[in-house]
Amino acid sequence: MKNIIMLFAVVALLASNVKQETKESDFAQKKGSEYTTIKLNDRFNNTLKKGNWDSIYRYDEATFSPVYLGDVKSEIKLIYKPELTGNRMYDWECAWRWKSPSDSTLLITIDTSRVIGYPMGIWEYYKKPEYRRNIMSYPVFLENISEDTMSVGFGDVLDLMVENKDENGQWQKMLEPFIYDCGTGLGYIYLAPHQIAVTAMPICEGSYRTEMRIVFRVSSDQCIYSNVFEDFWNE
Numbered sequence: 001m002k003n004i005i006m007l008f009a010v011v012a013l014l015a016s017n018v019k020q021e022t023k024e025s026d027f028a029q030k031k032g033s034e035y036t037t038i039k040l041n042d043r044f045n046n047t048l049k050k051g052n053w054d055s056i057y058r059y060d061e062a063t064f065s066p067v068y069l070g071d072v073k074s075e076i077k078l079i080y081k082p083e084l085t086g087n088r089m090y091d092w093e094c095a096w097r098w099k100s101p102s103d104s105t106l107l108i109t110i111d112t113s114r115v116i117g118y119p120m121g122i123w124e125y126y127k128k129p130e131y132r133r134n135i136m137s138y139p140v141f142l143e144n145i146s147e148d149t150m151s152v153g154f155g156d157v158l159d160l161m162v163e164n165k166d167e168n169g170q171w172q173k174m175l176e177p178f179i180y181d182c183g184t185g186l187g188y189i190y191l192a193p194h195q196i197a198v199t200a201m202p203i204c205e206g207s208y209r210t211e212m213r214i215v216f217r218v219s220s221d222q223c224i225y226s227n228v229f230e231d232f233w234n235e
Contacts, residue, residue, distance in 0.1 A: 032141075040075075041077045042116060042132070046131075048117055049136060050135075050136050051118070051135040051203065052204060052205060056204070061175060062175035062177060063121075064140070064160040065119040065156050066197050066199050067079055067198050068197065069085045069189065070086070070195055071194075071196075072196055076198070078117075078132075079130070080119045080130055080131060081128075081130040082119055082120065083156060087189055087190055087195075090187040092188070098151050100150065100219075103224045104145075105146035106142060106144060106152070106216060107141070107143045109140070109226060110141075111140070115136050115137065116139050117133060117134065118132065121133075135203075137202045138201045138203060140198065140214060140226070142158065143191075143196045144191035144194060144195055147193050149193065150191055155180055157177075157178045157180075159216055160199070161174075161176055161177045161217060162174045162175040164212045165212075177217060204231065207234050210231070212231055212233070213229070
């Protein structure tokens with residue numbers, strides 16, 4: 001009888017290990033691509049420097065414009081003129097049928113191991129030649145790890161905002177998502193299954209150092225969070 005009990009215990013333990021390995025495998029699959037191995041091809045070489053929060057975000061709104069939209073590749077070309085990045089849907093009825101992102105379908109990763117430039121302003125004339133603003137920025141990757149197409153922005157701006165920790169260690173909204181006053185002629189920015197968006201998080205000077213994160217707000221009570229990093233901020 002004792003041997004039978006021990007046999008059941010061993011079988012249960014093996015089943016538990018298999019189940020645990022399956023969970024870890026599923027989690028690994030949800031991590032997305034290895035972004036640090038993607039070469040970011042930047043054809044501009046103007047000098048980059050730390051930015052100033054007040055000059056970049058004058059109205060406390062986050063303008064995260066894409067510098068790349070498309071398939072995961074070993075090397076991608078950065079485009080600093082937002083309107084040239086593609087992936088726009090102008091059929092609003094079609095776009096509204098897409099599934100909303102969730103924390104299990106959209107990954108947000110800030111790569112603090114390297115620096116890129118900052119995209120052109122969304123209010124600049126469309127006929128203006130492409131250039132990169134001389135603001136040091138971390139590349140930020142958004143990846144659709146689902147089998148559905150999803151909307152991640154509108155016009156030339158991704159649906160992102162920034163949070164930081166206050167002096168009490170509580171997360172607070174630092175920058176609100178940018179909202180257009182008028183959407184006439186603008187389309188939804190989308191990611192097809194397993195595509196990525198790359199945008200830029202400016203590195204700025206400030207009066208104190210704090211923890212920050214980028215947030216995709218799905219609704220008033222649902223958000224998707226990036227990894228946490230440290231930078232300077234002005235009160």
